[in-house]
Amino acid sequence: MEQAGSFWEFVHAQSGKLLQQTVQHIGLTFISLLIAVLIGLPLGIYITRHRRAAGFVLGIAGVLQTIPSIALLGFMIPLLGIGPLPAITALFLYALLPVIRNTYTGIDGVDPGVREAAVAVGMTATQRLFRIDLVLAFPVIMAGIRTATVINVGVATLAAYIAAGGLGEFIFGGIALDNTTMILAGAIPAALLAILLDFLLSLLQHTAAAKRRTVIRLLPVLLLVLSSLYVLPVGYGSRLLAGFTPEFMGRKDGDIGLRTVYGLRIRTVVISDAVMYKAIFNRKLDVISGYSTDGRLQAYDLMALTDDKKIFPPYYAAPVVRKDVLERYPQLAPALDLLAGQIDDSVMTALNYQVEYLHEQPAKCAHDFLVSRGLYRSPRAGNKGLVRLGSKIFPEQYILTEMYAELIRGYTDLGVDSKTGLGGTQICFEALVNDQIDCYPEYTGTALLAILHPPAAEEARLAGSRDSVYQYVRRAFDQRYDLEWLAPIGFNNAYALMMRRSQARQLNIRTISDLTDYLKNDKL
């Protein structure tokens, strides 16, 4: 009941955004469908007349269909950048196969006797196409368009990853924030949209033969009208464009904080962090949300703006370990603590840069670091027990896990079983609580906001202070989950706003307040 209540509250509070996203979603779906029909239908007709080309055309369209949608969007970015163009192109490519294939099989399935009769009574090729072939193949062709539409409604959710809007903004924001209500606010309308459009198109598909020619004439107009619903995600008019991840958009210590605490007003698009850095580097974006130790900061020559009003809570990394494991293996805690205080922000950024940008193996990078710090020792027997290390699915966590693995092997007689790439915070934490892993690196800010959810007053009291947040999460984890936070590693992987260093320098922007002031004085 509480869940349902909060769902309606969320939908009510976000109704403007929801409506905008839904309209964008419909527009995205149909603009790509329209193009797919404009190209796929003639192509389908062409291959019924040129059989030799059929295998080739259907083969190509089939291969396009098998490319995973995320990968297809990925391929689009170097070619077409971010925003609506690559999203529509990718959706169009997905819609192409069902349209071509069903046009082909539909016309192919028309009784040859009927087609020969149409020739024999003296119909021209055009007359046969519009009066016989298309009309009789209509239910099959419409079935193809239906399939394409439903596929497009689904794939269009991914458009949110590349700043093209749509209901994916809520879905991926919700996934990133582990906010079920938010996921559902995007997923339910998307599902309803798919069902509704499928139903409406099924009505069209089963149009009586006599009325089909009318439908064939009206269909392009209908597609055109629905396509025009797609309007670019518009926000405040400002010269600079910001790209924020779905997660950042929905967080209090994210976009919401920027607007309420700083009064930042900037034109914003939602974008996946996988493509965000490239986009700012290519000047498609000017401001992005990122992590302060991200290796790409160095790779793309970006600058993190100082959070002068302290809206981003500290995210100090430290190993979190099951207490029963620490008791069973007393050698373990000292080995893990060897890393405490060893890595500051710039060191972590450099390590991440080596892995993310120079494509070094996390294991090698971790090993070299330990050697350089004189911490490396060759492995011991490893037969006194087994420690299961977990990590979330990003390079920084891989590097830390590899370091811990080497330290445990070198300083204890324990063996190590690495379970890396356990998705996000929730998966790692659940694995730890449920005794699937023994230890993983966690961040104080994440523990506070994504796991503990303290009351607002408590959160305000802790705000910004490194030590008080650490002490709070340490105590809470101990009491509630029997988990131990060891000493912090040193760096603070907090949220940060980033700009290109050159542009920030040119505009004389160093802090978020500077950015806010610049935008206030520079309205379009």
Add this chain to the structure above:
Amino acid sequence: MIDVANITKTFGTRRAVDNVSFSVAEGENAVFLGTSGSGKTTLLKMINRLLEPDSGEISVGGRRIADQRPEELRRSIGYVFQNIGLFPHYTIEQNIGVVPRLLGWDARRIASRVRDLMDKLKLPPAQYKAAWPHELSGGQQQRVGLARALAANPPVLLMDEPFGALDPITRAAVRKDFRELDELRSTTIVLVTHDVQEAFELADNIFLMDKGAIVQHGTPDQLLFHPSGEYPREFFEEQRFQLEAERIASDDYPALIRAFDHFRKNRG
């Protein structure tokens, strides 16, 4: 009316029609008779350019068909298929009126022509005008097929095994109503069949075909009583008694006895 000169058509390596020439006079009913694979349907389809010959020349009404736009040629030639080929998304009225509509007749003229043909072919318009092809029996569908071919009063009618798909009783009934149509009196008909009985019933002239060539042509009597060789003789052997009996005046006893003796001898 139809002049065919030295027509050859090959499919791959197979010669479906091999250097065939013939003429059909205006108003004549010419029947091409032969087994399946004898080339008769291929020949028929070349007359309205459903197929193009490899070599040779065809004229209809004195004009070379190769010089005409195929669509215009076809609108002036009725065509009836064995498998009928009605347009399943057209009502009976629309099916029959399809060629007049392509020719740009006005709606009232089309409607009255359709009504007229439906009456003659025993398809009460009130009952069947708005019906769909699948709602009709096989015999009724072929009546619609005949009406569609005749709707624009074509001077030439091509028929490819038109009654072949019907059961014997229906076939006899449709054939009877077909023969009674007054528009056929001036129409030149080329009909293709493997049914000897049908050929003898409908033909002014029979062209007997085998392996892509015309083996013998002439009136039914000529083919029956004066076969030109082994193939024509054997072709009619099965039904000879019945065919001859039908063709001999019922009081010409000597001729009847001759025919019966012949029949008995052959049955051994």
